[in-house]
Amino acid sequence: MRAPNGLRFDANLKWLFTELPFEERFEAAAAAGFTAVEYADPYPYPAGRLRRRLTDAGLRQVLINAPMGKPGSPERAGVACLPGRADRFRTDLERGLDYATELECDFLHVLGGIRPTDVSHDRAFATYVTNLVWAVEQTRGTGVCLVIEAQNSRDVPGFLLDTQARAASAVEAVGEPNRLGLLLDLYHVQVQEGDLVSTLRKHLPRVRHLQIADPPDRTEPGSGEVSWPRVFDTLLDASYPGWIGCEYRPANGTVNGLSWLTEQAGTARTPAEGTR
Template sequence: MARFAPNFYHHYLELPVRERFAAARASGFDAIEWHFPYELAADALGVLLDDNGLAFLYAVMPVDWTRDKGLAGLPGREDECRAAAERGLAFLSRVGAGSMQVGAGVVPEGASREHCVEVFQRNLDWICDQARGTGVDIAIEGVCNARFPGWVVQTIGETAEVVRTVNRPNLKLVYDTYHLRMEEKGPLTPLLDLYWPLIGHVQIGNAPGRHEPGVGEVDLFHIIDALEAKGWTRPIGLEFDPASDTWSSLRWMERYGYPACTAPANIKAGMPARRSSV
């Protein structure tokens, strides 16, 4: 049966950070994602994970999200990128995280995409070296032009080529249905077959609004079935913005054996939560 992991950048925003862990466990989850867990001390995060029986799957390398959203493909900023990677790996290894996503960034004015890809590859090679023995895999993904115009790598094919070129066993590809649907042509399930050996993490979100299964034009249940048929056993990351409140947006999971999600009495059902500034 498929397993899922909410992302605290998208879900349970109705609650203070420290209350989200128990809420996730009450919803039947045994793992979470969180793009930016660094607002908590690593030891405090570890206690919250352990107390609620939650594994930590995935985070983003710590960057100034209001400024860059990615550093690893930006010429001239290699030292800044590598320092951020070291901070992220030190933090995530302490909490037993499974992977750290390293963003390439937007091609700077005056730079060529080809040069940025070369910088991205060199930085990834270095970061993969630093990650050896930490238990933290390095993950990269193409992101759609609609959300991040001018990103260094945008298609799954471009991103897979980077993974193959760097050729490190701890460098993995992210299969993200929202970015794929917004960037690729044709059906998404054949891409699972084409890039299956490189995929280390899966996230689902519908298009075009980046909402939950059933809200949008993509049959995400079909993709979940395809993942199960191929033997995917890890939790699937829920990287979507709830169309209403978090609990209402998770009710579709009942078909996979999760308990019915009911918003706490102090949460107004149907009202979408606001994300923080990051």
């Protein structure tokens, strides 16, 4: 879905259209005007089956996550930072790449993982970077770019990458900017760090994908505390070319809540207006 000013938004099917069973959300997203989708966990479904859903609905797959452990387990955010789990990490990453390739997906998100309390941050971070270096090599020739994300410690206690600076330092340590970049979630930035526009400006050169939701309740833009026209103006000023994932919890139904696209994104100036 493209806003009047040119910004592109995709539907996160884990969060949007939850009024419907998962496989019916593809057609619903297309009917609402979206041309692309993302979701964290494709693995309960055969990749070919999801590919058909995308094709039938005329949709593009933007993002999936690499496999993670069960909710509530130590592996619930993946094993990438866990010492001694390289074999499991590699198996999961290869499975994620197989799905991403089959779905013709732009980005595969490699989560930082939950740091065990008996493992130092330095050791967990070094483990993560080592795994990322290996993972980047596996993407060569696939057309898939890896992305990593900082998550706030209120919602995800113990997450390795709890600030944008830490996520950016991992990208810099790997040193493969064409194959590894930031997934910057503006909800997590605002909850953890605040100073949203300045943080966005600082890290945009490393950003490959964005996600949005409005704190404090993680609902649609315009329902919370963020000045979204200012945020979208910042993206326009920087000529941000990528997708923006709608990863929010609709307050009053998915389709009814999409009015924010005109009320928030639609009030941001166009690039031409910014040069007048």
